[in-house]
Amino acid sequence: MTTIHQKDEDTHQHNDAHNHQGIFGPYTELVFSVTCGALLALGYLLNFVENFPAWINLSLYLMAYFFGGFFTTKEAIETISKGRFEIDFLMLVAAVGAGILGEWAEGALLLFLFSLGHSLEHYAMGRARNSISSLADLAPPTAVLLKNQKRQEIPVNELEKGDTILIKPNSKIPADALVIKGSGPVDQSPITGESIPLEKVAYQANDDFLQQPEKYLSENRIFAGSINGPSALEARVLKVAQDSTIARLIRIVKEAEKQKSPTQRFTDRFEKYFVPSILILVVVLCFAFLVIDESFSSSFYRAMAVLVAASPCALAISTPSAVLSGVARAARGGVLIKGGRPLEDLGNIESIAFDKTGTLTEGKPKLTHSLPFDGFTEIQLLQYAVAVEQASDHPLATAIVKGATLLLKDSPVPQAEGLQSITGKGVSARIDQDQIRIGNQALFEGNIPKEILAQMTEIEGTGHTAMLVQKGDHWVGLLGLMDTPRAEAADVLKRLRSLGIRKMVMLTGDNQRVAETVARTIGISEVWGNLMPEDKVDAVARLDARENKVAMIGDGVNDAPAMAKSTVGIAMGAAGSDVALETADIALMGDQLSSLPFAIGLSREAKRIIKQNLWISLGMVGILIPLTILGIASIGPAVLAHEGSTLIVVFNALRLLTYQDKSEELPT
Missing domain, CATH: 3.40.1110.10 (Calcium-transporting ATPase, cytoplasmic domain N)
Incomplete structure (x- = not known):
């Protein structure tokens, strides 16, 4: 479960990384939970056997407590030792309280449902994280080094800049490199999302080729993790393994998980006031017997039920799970989204400013x-x-x-x-x-x-x-x-309009009449030409003031200042570009304008799912609190609904992992 006072997802990641392991490997928590349920069921059934010793039932319930509470206790101890206050601890308090009142079956049921929900949640979130971790498997572990006219297979981590490597036909490429011998198609879809293999040709490298990156063309460069076609290639390494495009992509995506979206910041502020209020309410309810005609045990039991019902687990995980799934799906599609803020902001965008050269045009005059x-x-x-x-x-x-x-x-x-x-x-x-x-x-x-x-x-x-x-x-x-317009530019702009982008503006340093000619060809109505780089920054600022939120898309180098000024900066063709990866909020790894509708559509779907999750989590808490206060719902139903809502928001978020771009099917 997530903490009720947490300020980031570190605890959640720590739990996922460490708390699954045991004698049954990653399934230990699930096995313990099922064992708890089996012992609980056996103890409950034996109640119906006449003259059956009561101590056997109690022993079964205590064993159920052990298996159901093992990982819950472990996590509670770990987080309390770090000064954090987790919902796991509150669940343990409720279970112990039920035992003190003699409601062993009720306490075992709480631990069973909580541990089952816990393990299923870990499994579901693990799927999203595995989607990111699988990126690391794209690059092969070894490379064939050519040195002194000999071939030697070495670990990829031992490659150095300038080394010459042999890439065999139909094999994975081990490093970002420059082709110096051979030619043929290379499938870059794992990195850039481009569905069609790109033809690579040799660059006549000289001794100082590492100092001349501006002279490399896309047809000369290859990236770690992409797949060679039927031709053998020789290439010189441009970046060591830890600095390759795929390595940077993985690092940035993992860091993106820690960044908070606007909705997540809202839920943090909400929890800041909500949690203390609930704790005060629980303490008050413990002494309800002083005011109404009931026993202390009844008041205490009701307070424990309210504690379980009001725990905002689903709320705390509703946004991070959607952000994680959205960022992971985008990475698989060749789009790098740097966290929850750009993911949500892009979903709210209705205006886009386009750089002309290299974005709406081929960039090859x-x-x-x-x-x-x-x-x-x-x-x-x-x-x-x-x-x-x-x-x-x-x-x-x-x-x-x-x-x-x-x-x-x-x-x-x-x-x-x-x-x-x-x-x-x-x-x-x-x-x-x-x-x-x-x-x-x-x-x-x-x-x-x-x-x-x-x-x-x-x-x-x-x-x-x-x-x-x-x-x-x-x-x-x-x-x-x-400079001719991109073949797909007109269609992409139509798809963007279908997605609700109502204003699109071309910004260019080119002559106004030239820009207007290109704009007419592709279907953009507003053109701002003759702009110096600093003029583009002012133009984006004016658009942002007028439209409230505006995205700027360009090459990530010359347009970096304008991107920084926009709500969301989007870089085209970011694979291999250090500047684009660092400056942009969102990077389209391939040189494909068609990735933009996919990114916007995914962001809008993520925004919808985040809203759904908020309604589910807040709605469940809003229903359960009065039901438990009035005694209509006990601990069992409360924890069942509590865990159910948590799983619902997680699995709802996981739908983003299967997102498909439907903008091509929309009427234009």
């Missing part, structure tokens, strides 16, 4: 236009562009370099020096003492000639991003890039 101006050739334009942009890791720079290199073929590229990045505007560098600047309109502060501005406007009107190239005071040319 392509070079579509290269228009030189008078006095320059296309080759010169592309040479300047590659020379300056190849030192930058911005997605637009990567697209320019990739597209321009293909067009240049074997043409030489000059050496650029002194690269400077101007956030949200562009870059500049020197080539042969000439200053080369590449960027959007904001970089040139309104000094663009009208005829060039008209060309930029025309390109941007078709949904492209226009970048100007300037050499000194001369305009070299114009580059056009296009």
